[in-house]
Amino acid sequence: MxxxxxxxxxxxxxxxxxxxxxLAGAFGGVASATPGRNPGPKEDEILVGVAQGRDSPSDVVESAVPGNARIVHENKTLSYVAVQFPSDASETARENFIDAVTKKDRVKYAEQNATHQTLLTPNDPRFGDQYAPQQVNADTAWDTTLGSSSVTVAVVDTGAQYDHPDLSGNFASNPGYDFADDDSDPYPDVLSDEYHGTHVSGIAGGVTDNGTGTAGISDSSLINGRALDESGSGSTADIADAIEWAADQGADVINLSLGGGGYTSTMKNAVSYATNNGALVVAAAGNDGSSSVSYPAAYSECLAVSALDPDETLASYSQYGDSVELAAPGTNVLATTTEARGSYEQLSGTSMATPVVSGVAGLALAQWDLTNTELRDHLKATAVDVGLSSDKQGSGRVDAANAVGTEPGSGDGGDGGSGxxxxxxxxxxxxxxxxxxxxxxxxxxxxxxxxxxxxxxxxxxxxxxxxxxxxxxxxxxxxxxxxxxxxxxxxxxxxxxxxxxxxxxxxxxxxxxxxxxxxxxxxxx
Missing domain, CATH: 2.60.120.380 (Jelly Rolls)
Structure with missing residues (x-):
């Protein structure tokens, strides 16, 4: 009407x-593997480098290859071949080949096809006490990127202790705004009571590999819109204003580990504004265990996140429903807290699961140039099915290694489709x-x-x-x-x-x- x-x-x-x-972009500049060659370590191979010339590397090396060995791979761009020996060949046979082939004209080197492993286990002393980053394979993603300060994650929450030793390196020079008290400092009023925003910030963006405390999911730039007071409560107006502010600051991801109050047009307009201005709004499904998702997560503009226990079953407290799009670890998550409470603590809730997703989003944006819509699709397309129904896990458990390592639109994963x-x-x-x-x-x-x-x-x-x-x-x-x-x-x-x-x-x-x-x-x- x-x-x-x-x-x-x-x-x-x-x-x-x-x-x-x-059509989804194909992988460019990646040489295909030689047929019959298995992935992983290749300890039976010798790599031989050949100076560029009119002949191919294989032509130069072929005459030096003994009868029990064969050339199994050639890279003309880098100008080398891989020579495979049988697994029972002696080390002496390989050494003799290296000695012989390096005497040939144009052969620059010959060396073992050494095995390399991912090396980054962050030196944060309490990383071993954590499980959430490992469960979403952030430690694998970190071998590609720890994140980027050019990516901004806004946490709309209680105040955050932005000078925390494990947070200060990632908080922006202008750390945020206090909408609860209407001033320019989002620092907690009562550090012993107002710790939620510090914990959420530490999950999403605590400084990784800094020799201090725990590891956050991504080294993105953090800003805090303090919209909840020391009791953990805040008005719709304060939260909506903080969301608008975060969008105006250019936030790439806005984390809403909060809920309640039902549907309101003010909040709906705020998340619509943020979405229309390019931010991905990630929100907690809620903690009363019911079969419907709370607001603001239930708005279509928000990516709703349910919480998993360490064994990847749905946490008993987590709300679920058709609006859930991703799941993430949320129970007993260790991260920063205010120094008045001991600097680090374990907390549980969809509030904890949500910044895991926000942190993975930050890692993905450090690797790929994506709009908020493309980012949302990519996170869902690269999620891992943990065996729950779609109303409990959405597209699956968020996965940092997949989000960083899979080219967007390649067709891999659940919701990516063909592109x-x-x-x-x-x-x-x-x-x-x-x-x-x-x-x-x-x-x-x-x-x-x-x-x-x-x-x-x-x-x-x-x-x-x-x-x-x-x-x-x-x-x-x-x-x-x-x-x-x-x-x-x-x-x-x-x-x-x-x-x-x-x-x-x-x-x-x-x-x-x-x-x-x-x-x-x-x-x-």
């Missing part, structure tokens, strides 16, 4: 996406608060994995977006399956595994004002 109560009986535009497939997508855009204009446009979108793929509907409207008006799926009934402000209605005209709706039994119905509605808009629909195979 429109605002004056009259039914929506406007024109209906039919959209069919044109072919605009965006194929198609996009269509329609432009229109609305003349007043009584005006709206209805669209019917015909699907391009059978069983699409996801669809994203985005509205870009005038800055001086308030346009809203409504969507119906699985029906031929027009969407409207009074009849919709999905909606985005912030206080501006920048709206976005993401639907995973949409119902494609009928065309999707889309309504662009003017709540107030007039002007032109662009409607973009991106469908993923």
């Amino acid at each position: 429109s605002e004056d109560g009259t039914p929506h009986m406007k024109r209906r535009r039919f959209l069919q996406a044109t072919s605009a497939l965006g 194929d997508s198609t996009t269509t855009t329609a432009s229109g204009s609305l003349s007043s608060s009584y005006d709206y446009d209805d669209y019917s979108y015909s699907w391009s793929y059978s069983g699409p994995s996801k669809v994203v509907v985005e509205l870009d409207g005038p800055s001086d008006a308030d346009f809203d977006l409504y969507v119906n799926t699985g029906t031929t009934t027009n969407a409207s402000p009074s009849n919709y399956d999905y909606a985005s209605y912030t206080t501006d005209s920048q709206e976005s709706i993401t639907i995973d595994n949409p119902d494609d039994s009928t065309a999707m119905q889309v309504d662009v509605d003017s709540y107030s004002g007039s002007g032109s808009y662009d409607l973009t629909i991106t469908e993923y195979k």
Whole structure:
């Protein structure tokens, strides 16, 4: 219904996406392995380096290879070959070959194909007491990246002790803002009582490999929006303001280890604002053990996180439901706490699971250039199935090694799909608060994995977006399956595994004002 109560009986535009497939990027510059060559250590091989010339490395080395050995691999770019000896060949035979082959013209060296192992076990003295980083394979990811200070993780929480010896190296020079007390210092008022934000910060971004305390998941830049007081409580307004502030600071990831209060438009608008401004909002599913996810995690803009016990079963306290997208360790997680409480302690809750995901997101952004939508998909696509139902684990347990080591869009993992997508855009204009446009979108793929509907409207008006799926009934402000209605005209709706039994119905509605808009629909195979 429109605002004056009259039914929506406007024109209906039919959209069919044109072919605009965006195939996932193939791995570039990686040489394929020689057929029959197993991965892992190759202790029976000798590598022979050959000076560049018109002949291939194999041509130069071949005549020196004894009858019981063979060339099994050649890299022309680096100009070397691998010569494999039988496993029962003596060390003397290999040494004789090295001596002989290095006498040949153009042979630069010959050496054992040595075995290398990952070396980074952080020197944080209490790393051995932790399990969460190891469970999500952060220690493997650290061999590629510890994170980047160019990635910002905002923790909206209680105050954080940003001068903690295991946090100060990662907190930004301007550590944040206090929305609870309305001042520029987010430091806790009572260090013995106000420790939650320090613990959450330490899980996501405690300094790794600094010889102090514990290891955080990523060495991202941390900022703190203090929106909860020493009792652990805070108003919707303070939290919403802190989320908006974090987005305005350019936060790449916003961590919300908080919940309660039910659905509010203010909070919904805050997380929509942050999402529309490029932040990934990660939120705790809740701790009352019920089969529905609490707000703000239940907003579609938020990535909801459930908590696992150390054995990767769902924690008894963790809420769950269809909104859960990822799971992470949340029980007895050791991390920084305020120095008044002993500097380090174990805490449990979906509050602890959430910054694990935020930290992994920081690691992924240090390795890959991703939008918040792409990052969300990538974390889900690289998650590990731990054998729980989807309403308890979502796409699975977040995995740092996969998130860092898997090229986004490669098709590996659960929700990544093939990486194929198609996009269509329609432009229109609305003349007043009584005006709206209805669209019917015909699907391009059978069983699409996801669809994203985005509205870009005038800055001086308030346009809203409504969507119906699985029906031929027009969407409207009074009849919709999905909606985005912030206080501006920048709206976005993401639907995973949409119902494609009928065309999707889309309504662009003017709540107030007039002007032109662009409607973009991106469908993923």
